[in-house]
Amino acid sequence: MTVPRTADPDRLARAYYDALDAGDYDRLADLLSPEFVQRRPDRTFEGRDRFVAFMRDERPMTDTTHAVDAVYPKGPGVAVRGRLLDADGDEVFAFVDVFSVDDGRLAALETYAASSDE
Known part of the structure; x- marks a missing residue:
């Protein structure tokens, strides 16, 4: 599927x-700019190919769902507040993702996360 370059941040x-x-x-790769960067508390991924390879082949939990609780689309990008749920629907952690958008694609992602135990 090709993502239209006019897609809004939300x-x-x-x-x-x-x-x-x-x-x-x-x-997923089509949504990201080639220079996509994700920064998160435990690591940084530089480049769309590296990020997609990690998500496809290396992440420890793949049977998860992102529950999006709120989207804040005003500004040069978009912020999302949500929770990562495991296969049983239990919360693994809460997160806030802040995306930068450039030329109709996601250019960068800053992830802030807290475990559900905190």
Whole structure:
């Protein structure tokens, strides 16, 4: 699926979680700019190919769902507040993702996360 370059930040962010949860890594790659960077508390991924490879082949939990609780689409990007749920629907952690958007694609992602134990 090709993502239209006119896609708004809210739709791009929701499509990101849909593709990730469905394991649709071709669609995920299409949503991201080639220079995509994700920064999160435990590591940084530089480049779309590296990020998609990690999500497809290396992440420790793949049977998860992103529950999006709120989307804040105003500004140059979009912020999303949500929870990562395991296969049983239990919360693994809460997160806030802040996406930068450039030329109709997700260009960067800053992830802030807290475990459900905190």
